[in-house]
Amino acid sequence: MTTTVPGPTLGVVGGGQLGRMLAEAAAPLGVEVVVLDPTPDCPAAPVARDQIVGGFDDPEAIGRLAERTDALTYEIELADPDHLASASAEAGVPVHPTPETLRTIQDKFAEKEMLSEAGIPVPAYRRVDSVADLQAAVEEFGGVMLKAREGGYDGRGNVPVHAADEAADALREAVGTAEDPAALAETFVDFERELSVIGVQGDGEVRTFPVGENVHEAEILRETVVPARTSEAVAERAQAVARDVLDALDGRGVFGIELFETSEGEILVNEIAPRPHNSGHWSIEGAVTSQFEQHARAVLGWPLGSTRQRAPTVSANVLGTVEEPRPARLGNVERVLEREAAHLHWYGKDEVRPLRKMGHVTVTDETGGSEPTALLESTRELRDELGFQ
Template sequence: MTITVPGPTLGVVGGGQLGRMLAEAAAPLGVETVVLDPTPDCPAAPVARDQIIGDFDDPEAIGRLAERTDALTYEIELADPDHLAAASDDAGVPVHPTPETLRTIQDKYAEKEMLSEAGVPVPDYHRVDSAADLRAAVEEFGAVMLKARMGGYDGRGNVPVRSPDDAEAALAEIGMADDPAALAETFVDFERELSVMGVQGDGEVCTFPVGENVHEAEILRETVVPARTDDAVAERAQTVARDVLDTLSGRGVFGIELFETPEGEILVNEIAPRPHNSGHWSIEGAVASQFEQHARAVLGWPLGSTRLRAPTVSANVLGTVDEQRPAELAGVEAVLEREAAHLHWYGKDDVRPLRKMGHVTATAEEGDDTTALLESTRDLRDGLTFR
């Protein structure tokens, strides 16, 4: 393989914060990016070479993106796999991860079936096509997490159900009252939530260190790396993550969310066929970030090192206002004054409740207590306010 700089142009369906950080990581490699997003001046626009304004399922817009680039990828699961495949064929450019992988992961039931058939450990689950199906699942499992098969993210489209009598109301809450298409998954008595960012390159496979994720109201708040678990559990998480990668086609980064049970077993929760919020720590905490790895992998270039530079905590900056309004962040000075702390602002014009607006990352010296690092990073993040 011969690689020259300047390099190829990477087309990205989606221009949110993931597209922004992907463009930032690609630029030092000599790779330019063009993003497709329906929002004019999207978060990625200031750092990408150009933006095509269009919907994620607009075949004409995706076709124009393919014609202007040397490879296609996506940073959001709302991308249309059929249109990606057609644009790839028409323009003669590769798309990674493959549309087949995207199509499977877009459907939570199909994803669970794929993993289960491959022998990858997952929580017990049932397909839900009616209120009767949901009632039966609750009666069998005792309590379930009801998930819309399509379109859910950041906890949206998920609702806990503890009584068969709540079946109709739960389906209505996830928008499936008239046409149920859902998954009922048994509640997992987990010790902690983990994640592994896995990477498939051109004949190469690698994984990042295991992260520990702290959620509240189904939304990720912080990630701690290395995870505060024992070595045997971390090794098991890495093994399961590699087993997951074996079931997927195409190159790129995959965010693999996991449950650690009290017995130390690992169960796969969900997969994201793209860089993931729980991998943001890698920008400062790893030798090559998840975003650099994704660009390298999609282009078929050699992968970088996933080695942990130092214990790292990443904390999301979420919208704390009661209603949507122009975004202006205050209290930034404390983050900038802290040694080994880093602010990432996503460039979104408006703040609204629980919207991801940025993140704060802090690194520690070898041997420093990660719990103390988590608390101090939370304090930095909580000191940020929206005017």
């Protein structure tokens, strides 16, 4: 695609916070963004050129999006790959990452099979189509993490199973039924830390960001520390595995590659997101080119930017600290604004719910004088001063 300014129009299926930040990053490039989302006035709407109100699996709406844009992408895995492929063919516009890649990653078992066939290390796993399958996996591995094959995110659809007699209840919790379930059982991994690499595939270019360390609680990402508090050898191995993952995937764009660092220093791939990822939000202030600008460049076939880190960085999610849903109003914002090298990102969601991602705070260490743990703790404390009123 020819690189000119003003540039082309990018169509994005999904208008949540990722679509919002993608539109923010595209605007300085002269790229307009049109989003498709079922929620009127979605978070991306105020910063995008326009919004088409429609479902992620609505072929007519996706077709209208394709007709109005020069390239298609998505910021949510609920996008329908078949409708994307059809709209792309009918309108003559490319879609990246490819619908085939999206289709594979939507199914956790298919994703693991693809990685295994490519020789990429993953935790031991078994397909689960019945209660007996899950019981056999529990007995083989001595306990498993049960995952719904489709539709799970932020810990939804994931249930730990420690004993065979828990199988039926676990399947009902994970996938809604113990009869003909579609699930995956993975052995528990004895890991030192959870890591991630944000990888980018462009038009003949491949780049990776520095390795991040992800801190989770209750299956939800709370903070990301970059560079990760690990050895140089482990970081190099993580980068190498991430590049192998990119080689196994089709299509241009950003991919969030979640990894386990085992107690023996090995790297295993947990999951892949074919889009900008929560663990890459640090790159907005912490890297030369953010993951969002990289995604726009890559999808359009434009040259990629530098992934070099500017400074040690911690990003901390602002989650809904409420017991019941209510209108969203965040207080004590001045605490972040007063802090040097601290940045607040508000996602524009009207309603706050328990543990809903409402924004994030990023702090960079411009002097390079802080230890990573100290930077994490100070960022966490700053984030925790915020509260919903």
